[in-house]
Amino acid sequence: METIGDLRKFGGADAYLRSCPSRGVLDVIGSKWTVLIVGALIDRPMRFGELLRRLDGVTQKSLTQALRQLERDGFVTRTQYPTIPPRVDYELTPLGHRVAGLLGSIRDWAQENLVEVLAARARYDARPTGPDVRPA
Amino acid sequence: METIGDLRKFGGADAYLRSCPSRGVLDVIGSKWTVLIVGALIDRPMRFGELLRRLDGVTQKSLTQALRQLERDGFVTRTQYPTIPPRVDYELTPLGHRVAGLLGSIRDWAQENLVEVLAARARYDARPTGPDVRPA
DNA sequence: CGGTATCCCCAAGGATACTG
DNA sequence: CAGTATCCTTGGGGATACCG
Numbered sequence: 220m221e222t223i224g225d226l227r228k229f230g231g232a233d234a235y236l237r238s239c240p241s242r243g244v245l246d247v248i249g250s251k252w253t254v255l256i257v258g259a260l261i262d263r264p265m266r267f268g269e270l271l272r273r274l275d276g277v278t279q280k281s282l283t284q285a286l287r288q289l290e291r292d293g294f295v296t297r298t299q300y301p302t303i304p305p306r307v308d309y310e311l312t313p314l315g316h317r318v319a320g321l322l323g324s325i326r327d328w329a330q331e332n333l334v335e336v337l338a339a340r341a342r343y344d345a346r347p348t349g350p351d352v353r354p355a
Numbered sequence: 356m357e358t359i360g361d362l363r364k365f366g367g368a369d370a371y372l373r374s375c376p377s378r379g380v381l382d383v384i385g386s387k388w389t390v391l392i393v394g395a396l397i398d399r400p401m402r403f404g405e406l407l408r409r410l411d412g413v414t415q416k417s418l419t420q421a422l423r424q425l426e427r428d429g430f431v432t433r434t435q436y437p438t439i440p441p442r443v444d445y446e447l448t449p450l451g452h453r454v455a456g457l458l459g460s461i462r463d464w465a466q467e468n469l470v471e472v473l474a475a476r477a478r479y480d481a482r483p484t485g486p487d488v489r490p491a
Numbered sequence: 492c493g494g495t496a497t498c499c500c501c502a503a504g505g506a507t508a509c510t511g
Numbered sequence: 512c513a514g515t516a517t518c519c520t521t522g523g524g525g526a527t528a529c530c531g
Binding site: 402403404407415416419435438439440441442443 | 492493494495496
């Protein structure tokens with residue numbers, strides 16, 4: 220499972236295999252800012268500065284890195300206008316739009332189930348003897 | 356947006372805000388092995404060693420860490436039988452089952468769109484002047 | 492069997508400063 | 512405005528060894 224040829228030969232990818240490149244795709248999706256970036260671009264293209272302000276806490280460098288990776292993987296297009304001052308628009312590709320729905324569901328789920336998760340954490344952290352023993 | 360009280364007061368979580376704890380939930384989902392673990396547990400509970408073998412390339416330490424975090428966040432339960440040798444089962448909670456569907460979709464999407472992503476990467480990396488210039 | 496405990500590495504990502 | 516360039520810290524995660 221090393222090449223596209225292998226994928227065709229074996230009839231599909233399997234993320235449970237160490238050598239399957241779908242692991243790399245999962246890593247991109249899991250990277251810190253990806254979910255928020257593609258979510259922000261669902262409605263319309265955005266300029267770099269808009270994204271920078273929309274994603275509270277992101278740095279220029281981190282945003283640039285994330286956008287480069289998304290561009291490389293075919294999720295967003297980068298359009299640079301040769302004006303002064305420069306203007307750069309980022310827009311989802313069809314591939315990006317298709318994944319954006321899934322990632323949006325994840326983001327929404329995190330927001331909707333946040334209270335339940337926080338409660339579970341509080342319960343876990345409050346256990347008598349710490350992260351160890353249990354009553355069998 | 357610091358406490359559960361705040362969430363109620365403001366009427367919901369917003370992952371675009373730096374201080375919103377839903378960011379932490381997204382991080383868990385994005386961690387390297389989470390998607391594969393919950394995917395493996397959808398059908399049935401599994402023992403530690405089964406998971407270790409199912410997730411090609413994971414180490415004992417990484418698997419233990421990931422399972423602890425999933426347990427803490429209320430996605431899985433850990434059941435330890437006081438036998439010799441010890442036996443430990445991991446099982447999805449109702450909360451875990453609900454998120455497992457979403458994460459499974461992500462994994463499937465990564466596998467199904469892998470070829471297209473690899474092609475996009477090849478195109479990007481093959482650009483004449485490298486990751487820089489573009490024709491305006 | 493199902494863990495901990497240690498050591499180690501390196502890559503993600505933040506802070507800051509500079510530029511076309 | 513939209514980036515690079517540089518430095519630096521943190522911690523995720525691998526390898527290995529030991530334990531109840």
